[in-house]
Amino acid sequence: MADIKAAYLACPIRQVISRFGDKWSLLVLYTLNESDTGVMRFNELRRQMSDCSQKMLSQTLKNLEQNNLVHREVYPEVPPRVEYSLTPIGKSLMPSITALIAWAKEHFDDVVIHQIII
Amino acid sequence: MADIKAAYLACPIRQVISRFGDKWSLLVLYTLNESDTGVMRFNELRRQMSDCSQKMLSQTLKNLEQNNLVHREVYPEVPPRVEYSLTPIGKSLMPSITALIAWAKEHFDDVVIHQIII
DNA sequence: GCCACTTGGTAACTTTTCGTTACCTTTGCG
DNA sequence: CGCAAAGGTAACGAAAAGTTACCAAGTGGC
Numbered sequence: 001m002a003d004i005k006a007a008y009l010a011c012p013i014r015q016v017i018s019r020f021g022d023k024w025s026l027l028v029l030y031t032l033n034e035s036d037t038g039v040m041r042f043n044e045l046r047r048q049m050s051d052c053s054q055k056m057l058s059q060t061l062k063n064l065e066q067n068n069l070v071h072r073e074v075y076p077e078v079p080p081r082v083e084y085s086l087t088p089i090g091k092s093l094m095p096s097i098t099a100l101i102a103w104a105k106e107h108f109d110d111v112v113i114h115q116i117i118i
Numbered sequence: 119m120a121d122i123k124a125a126y127l128a129c130p131i132r133q134v135i136s137r138f139g140d141k142w143s144l145l146v147l148y149t150l151n152e153s154d155t156g157v158m159r160f161n162e163l164r165r166q167m168s169d170c171s172q173k174m175l176s177q178t179l180k181n182l183e184q185n186n187l188v189h190r191e192v193y194p195e196v197p198p199r200v201e202y203s204l205t206p207i208g209k210s211l212m213p214s215i216t217a218l219i220a221w222a223k224e225h226f227d228d229v230v231i232h233q234i235i236i
Numbered sequence: 237g238c239c240a241c242t243t244g245g246t247a248a249c250t251t252t253t254c255g256t257t258a259c260c261t262t263t264g265c266g
Numbered sequence: 267c268g269c270a271a272a273g274g275t276a277a278c279g280a281a282a283a284g285t286t287a288c289c290a291a292g293t294g295g296c
Contacts, residue, residue, distance in 0.1 A: 012222035013218070014145070016221075016222045021141060022139075023135065023139055023283085027131060027132070046244095054245075055283080055285085058246085059283090077292095078242095078243085078290085078292045079243035079290095080291090082243085082244060089225055092221065096214065096220075096221050099214040104130035104131065107211075110207050159272085160272075171254075171255050172256095173254080177254095196263050196264095196272080198274085200273060200274090
């Protein structure tokens with residue numbers, strides 16, 4: 001166990017991958033960042049990310065909240081209102097993600113479109 | 119199908135995610151980039167990424183090759199020699215990944231270690 | 237009053253992906 | 267001969283993701 005910790009400490013890319021290397025985390029962060037107000041309700045996110053199932057969105061948000069990248073605010077109303085936003089740490093990550101997006105834009109032509117769509 | 123294409127075209131982050139949003143791709147790119155010569159053989163990669171199974175490494179490399187991020191050179195010797203290296207496009211991606219790593223280093227203390235190790 | 241609809245989920249079940257183990261080929265070493 | 271090395275692939279079980287159904291507590295229409 002101690003060597004696993006050491007390996008992770010020594011290799012920051014593994015921290016990145018383990019925190020949001022899954023299929024939906026990056027997209028959640030990106031979508032929250034794109035929002036005008038910086039705050040989005042659960043179903044609002046769901047509509048923006050229509051190809052992500054409700055279960056996976058819920059799970060991904062929970063994970064991001066635990067990693068302190070996303071803030072979750074519950075308003076005890078009926079129907080319930082739950083608002084999600086980026087934490088300061090989450091915001092600090094966005095420039096790196098933006099760099100990735102810029103790369104994707106620039107090199108889009110270098111790959112075949114059908115490979116992207118599975 | 120046409121709308122799926124349009125959605126992907128309109129949202130470059132999805133291109134990034136669909137190309138190397140899986141568990142091992144980023145780590146392969148990173149490991150290749152860290153190598154002194156820039157060239158690594160299959161089992162050399164495997165030793166560096168000991169927690170990735172042979173099958174997944176093989177699959178990941180095949181995928182990266184199809185996306186033109188990794189070059190695969192086969193030497194018809196016995197025992198076979200297969201060398202992997204980053205393509206120019208693969209190399210062009212590294213600054214963005216390095217930015218992610220720098221972010222991880224800086225914000226490491228903001229998350230709890232046990233969350234990283236699953 | 238009654239039905240339909242909304243929100244933010246969770247439980248159960250199915251499908252897809254991942255990981256593990258075994259195996260293949262050809263050659264060199266002892 | 268018998269084993270090891272290289273770079274894989276095939277088959278199978280486990281884990282993760284996707285799908286569908288359902289929940290509570292209202293609100294609006296009729």
